[in-house]
Amino acid sequence: MLDPEKPVVVVTGASRGIGHSIVKHFYDQGWEVITMARTSFSTQCPWAEGIIKHVRVDLSDKQSIREACEDLREKLNGRGLNALVNNAGISPKDEDGNRLDATKTPIDTFLAVQHVNLIAPLMLAQELLEPLKIGKGSIVNVSSIAAHHVHQFAGAAYAVSKAGLSTLTRELAHELGETGIRVNAVAPGEIATSILSPGTDELVQTDVPMKRLGRPMEVAEVVYFLSSEHASYVTGSEIHINGGQHI
Numbered sequence: 001m002l003d004p005e006k007p008v009v010v011v012t013g014a015s016r017g018i019g020h021s022i023v024k025h026f027y028d029q030g031w032e033v034i035t036m037a038r039t040s041f042s043t044q045c046p047w048a049e050g051i052i053k054h055v056r057v058d059l060s061d062k063q064s065i066r067e068a069c070e071d072l073r074e075k076l077n078g079r080g081l082n083a084l085v086n087n088a089g090i091s092p093k094d095e096d097g098n099r100l101d102a103t104k105t106p107i108d109t110f111l112a113v114q115h116v117n118l119i120a121p122l123m124l125a126q127e128l129l130e131p132l133k134i135g136k137g138s139i140v141n142v143s144s145i146a147a148h149h150v151h152q153f154a155g156a157a158y159a160v161s162k163a164g165l166s167t168l169t170r171e172l173a174h175e176l177g178e179t180g181i182r183v184n185a186v187a188p189g190e191i192a193t194s195i196l197s198p199g200t201d202e203l204v205q206t207d208v209p210m211k212r213l214g215r216p217m218e219v220a221e222v223v224y225f226l227s228s229e230h231a232s233y234v235t236g237s238e239i240h241i242n243g244g245q246h247i
C-alpha cells in the first residue's frame with residue numbers, strides 16, 4: 001500500500017489550517033503522507049489514495065491514541081517512519097471568546113488542553129518509537145510563541161502546554177540523539193487560520209515587525225526543512241516563525 005521508494009510522514013491535525021498545508025507540502029515533495037485527525041478524510045483533498053492513509057484519532061483520549069497507533073503500525077507494516085509532525089492543537093476561550101486566564105480556567109479544560117497539546121505528542125513518540133528508529137526519523141513539534149511570552153489572546157493552559165511541548169522537544173532530542181531520531185520544534189506567531197482571535201489584525205500592526213500574518217505554507221516549509229536531510233545535524237532546536245514578533 002505504501003510506496004517503498006518514498007519516505008513516510010505522519011501528520012496530526014491534518015484536516016485544516018497549518019496541518020493541511022504541511023500535508024500538501026510533503027505530498028508535493030514526493031512523500032507518502034499518513035494523516036491523523038478527529039474528522040474523516042476530506043473529499044476536497046487533492047489525492048484519491050489519501051482516504052486509505054487517514055487515521056481517525058481523538059488526541060484527548062488515551063485509548064483512541066493507542067488504537068490509532070496500532071492502526072498506524074499496521075499501515076507501516078514493519079517499515080520505518082521518516083517523520084512525525086505533532087501539529088494538532090487546541091486553544092479554548094471563555095464563553096465570550098476571551099482569553100482564559102490561569103485563575104479562570106476550569107481544571108477539566110486545563111487538563112484537556114494539556115492532553116491534546118502535550119500528552120498526545122509524547123504518547124505518539126512512545127507508540128511510534130520503533131518505526132521512527134527504523135526510519136531514523138525526525139519529530140517536529142508545533143509549539144507557539146505563547147510558549148515563550150504571555151500572549152494577549154492565547155490562554156494560560158495553552159501557553160503552559162506549549163512551554164511543556166518545547167521542553168519535551170529538548171528532552172526527547174537529548175534522549176534519542178544516539179538512535180538517529182532528531183527532535184525539533186517550530187514556534188509560529190500569528191498564522192492565518194481559524195485558531196486566531198478577533199483583534200489579531202491590530203496585534204500584528206503593533207507586535208509584528210513584518211506587519212502581516214504568516215501563511216500556513218510558511219510554517220509547512222520550515223517543518224519540511226527540519227524533517228529533511230538538509231537539517232541532518234539539527235536536533236533539540238526550535239525555530240520561530242513569526243515575522244520577528246519574538247524580538
Ligand SMILES: NC(=O)c1ccc[n+]([C@@H]2O[C@H](COP(=O)([O-])OP(=O)(O)OC[C@H]3O[C@@H](n4cnc5c(N)ncnc54)[C@H](OP(=O)(O)O)[C@@H]3O)[C@@H](O)[C@H]2O)c1
Nearest residue numbers: 013015016017018038039058059060088089144191193195
Ligand atoms: N494559527 C496560529 O497562528 C498558530 C500560532 C501558534 C501555534 N499554532 C499551532 O499550530 C498548530 C496548528 O494550528 P492551526 O492554527 O492550524 O489550528 P486549527 O486550524 O484550529 O487546526 C487544528 C487541528 O488540530 C486538530 N485537532 C484538534 N483537536 C483534536 C483532537 N482532540 N484530536 C485530533 N485532532 C485534533 C483539528 O482536527 P479536527 O478538528 O478535524 O479533529 C485540526 O486539524 C496547533 O498546534 C497550534 O497551537 C498556531
